[in-house]
Amino acid sequence: MEEVEKKGGFLPNVFKVLAHRPSEFRAFFAYYDVIMNKETGNLTKADRELIVVATSASNKCPYCVTAHSALHRIYSKNRTLADQVVVNPELADLSKREHAMIEFALDIANAKSIPETHFQKLEEHGFDREDAWDIAMVTAFFALANRIAHLTDLRPNEEFYALGRVPKVEPEEK
Numbered sequence: 376m377e378e379v380e381k382k383g384g385f386l387p388n389v390f391k392v393l394a395h396r397p398s399e400f401r402a403f404f405a406y407y408d409v410i411m412n413k414e415t416g417n418l419t420k421a422d423r424e425l426i427v428v429a430t431s432a433s434n435k436c437p438y439c440v441t442a443h444s445a446l447h448r449i450y451s452k453n454r455t456l457a458d459q460v461v462v463n464p465e466l467a468d469l470s471k472r473e474h475a476m477i478e479f480a481l482d483i484a485n486a487k488s489i490p491e492t493h494f495q496k497l498e499e500h501g502f503d504r505e506d507a508w509d510i511a512m513v514t515a516f517f518a519l520a521n522r523i524a525h526l527t528d529l530r531p532n533e534e535f536y537a538l539g540r541v542p543k544v545e546p547e548e549k
Contacts, residue, residue, distance in 0.1 A: 422473070
């Protein structure tokens with residue numbers, strides 16, 4: 376937790392909440408690292424964060440929407456797309472590729488049946504079956520995270536609102 380706080384300048388509230396049960400904390404963040412920091416497949420870090428934003432908005436989770444919108448802004452260098460997705464993914468300035476990815480994630484999030492046509496649509500936009508699995512795992516993991524946030528009334532740190540919107544100010548060196 377000290378490393379996260381030192382790197383980011385603050386400790387995200389989720390760390391404080393999950394520290395309640397250390398073994399669950401470690402398991403949660405170990406799986407988070409596996410699915411969110413993966414360096415294989417056709418999903419970028421920005422893609423993964425956009426999936427979290429869209430599905431967490433669908434699940435009405437203010438913590439995950441706010442925190443992961445900030446991460447999306449940082450990874451994508453796009454200051455508005457996450458906000459657009461939160462309001463209405465259908466009207467957001469998504470590429471066709473991003474739209475197919477978000478549509479698939481939202482169908483997973485809303486427990487819809489996933490027929491072969493869903494996979495074909497993803498494949499038309501450069502995603503393979505392993506990417507579909509990754510989209511589904513990010514979606515499923517954050518359904519869990521969203522429920523924990525609801526249970527604990529987890530609120531976003533104020534610092535998340537400015538991340539990726541305004542330049543980061545480095546402390547003066549002494």
